[in-house]
Amino acid sequence: MRFKIPVVVFIVLAVVPLGAGLGYAFLYSVGLAGAVSKGFTGRHWQAVLMDPNIWGAMALSMGMAVVVLGLSAVLALCTALVLRKPLEGRWAFLGYLPLTMPPLVAAFWVFQLLSRGGWLSRLMGFERPEDFPELVNDAAHVGVLLALVMLTFPFLTLLFLAQARAGGLPSLMQAAQTLGASSWQAVWRVAVPVLMFRTRPALLLYGLFLVGAYEVPLLLGRQSPRMLSVLIAQKFRRFDLLELPQAYVLTCLYAAFVVLVVLFNKSRKN
Numbered sequence: 001m002r003f004k005i006p007v008v009v010f011i012v013l014a015v016v017p018l019g020a021g022l023g024y025a026f027l028y029s030v031g032l033a034g035a036v037s038k039g040f041t042g043r044h045w046q047a048v049l050m051d052p053n054i055w056g057a058m059a060l061s062m063g064m065a066v067v068v069l070g071l072s073a074v075l076a077l078c079t080a081l082v083l084r085k086p087l088e089g090r091w092a093f094l095g096y097l098p099l100t101m102p103p104l105v106a107a108f109w110v111f112q113l114l115s116r117g118g119w120l121s122r123l124m125g126f127e128r129p130e131d132f133p134e135l136v137n138d139a140a141h142v143g144v145l146l147a148l149v150m151l152t153f154p155f156l157t158l159l160f161l162a163q164a165r166a167g168g169l170p171s172l173m174q175a176a177q178t179l180g181a182s183s184w185q186a187v188w189r190v191a192v193p194v195l196m197f198r199t200r201p202a203l204l205l206y207g208l209f210l211v212g213a214y215e216v217p218l219l220l221g222r223q224s225p226r227m228l229s230v231l232i233a234q235k236f237r238r239f240d241l242l243e244l245p246q247a248y249v250l251t252c253l254y255a256a257f258v259v260l261v262v263l264f265n266k267s268r269k270n
Contacts, residue, residue: 022255029248036241044245053224054231054250061228064141064217065210068148069203073196075149076156080164081191087161095161098154103147107219110147111136136220143220144227148210155206156199163198164191204265208258228254 027033031041048054080087087095101109112118114135121132136143164170169191176186196203217227226234228250235247 022252025248025251025255029245029252031245034244034248036245044249048246048249048253056225057228057231060141060225061211061213064144064148064227065207065213068145068152068210069207071145072149072152072156073203075153076160077192077195079153079157080160080195081187084161084164087157095154095158098150099158101151103151103213103215104219106147106151107216110143110150110216110220114143114146137222139222139225141217141221141227144217147216147220148213151216152206152210156203159199159202160195163195167194167198169194201265204261208261211257212254 024033028037029044031037031039031044113120115121116129116132116134116136118136121129124132126132135146172190172194173186176190177183181189212229213227214229214233218230218233221227221230232247232250232254235243235250
């Protein structure tokens with residue numbers, strides 16, 4: 001019985017509210033609930049699926065998540081493998097300091113640093129702000145990319161360090177070198193595959209978190225193109241009630257995407 005109680009508590013506190021919320025969102029999206037409900041309809045789903053701006057927002061969010069996760073993973077791997085001993089010694093606390101910065105604070109910091117009237121443009125001596133490259137609220141979302149990498153890279157570094165200790169990575173690399181592998185081969189053919197395999201579920205879940213990032217693209221991104229989270233929030237906050245069903249459609253689509261990715265990862269593990 002003691003093993004069943006935590007499961008029941010988890011279902012009551014997590015699964016039931018989440019399922020109820022998603023169920024209401026689906027009913028709202030098909031016209032069976034909400035202030036503008038007039039009976040079952042699929043026009044809201046059709047409007048969303050036929051809107052190229054929404055598909056562009058989805059592609060931008062997923063592409064940003066892939067690029068941020070890739071860059072952060074490369075930086076974190078290099079840091080964890082090169083600076084493993086210092087980060088596990090007296091300087092270990094330095095790895096945790098960046099994790100104390102909320103996304104909104106990081107976005108404000110990047111804005112102050114990279115905007116045309118910010119610190120970097122002044123340090124470089126630009127006489128006119130418009131001469132400085134547009135790195136914030138730009139079409140390429142450079143500011144969003146840098147801010148998300150700044151938030152993701154420290155977390156992945158600590159994750160790789162923890163998995164290196166748990167997996168006995170130093171012993172594996174030493175064994176590979178004893179058998180004739182060079183230092184580079186031990187890193188590339190032993191350390192990197194082991195760390196990526198052990199952290200794959202965490203990387204996948206963090207990638208899903210990046211797809212739904214909100215504060216950073218809200219402050220540093222553009223209104224067009226917009227990332228998916230910003231688009232959903234704007235549809236919820238508009239005064240036009242006809243936008244609400246579309247917001248719920250997008251919520252259902254994002255939830256379905258997350259569930260499918262998690263199930264796909266679980267099936268691959270099995």
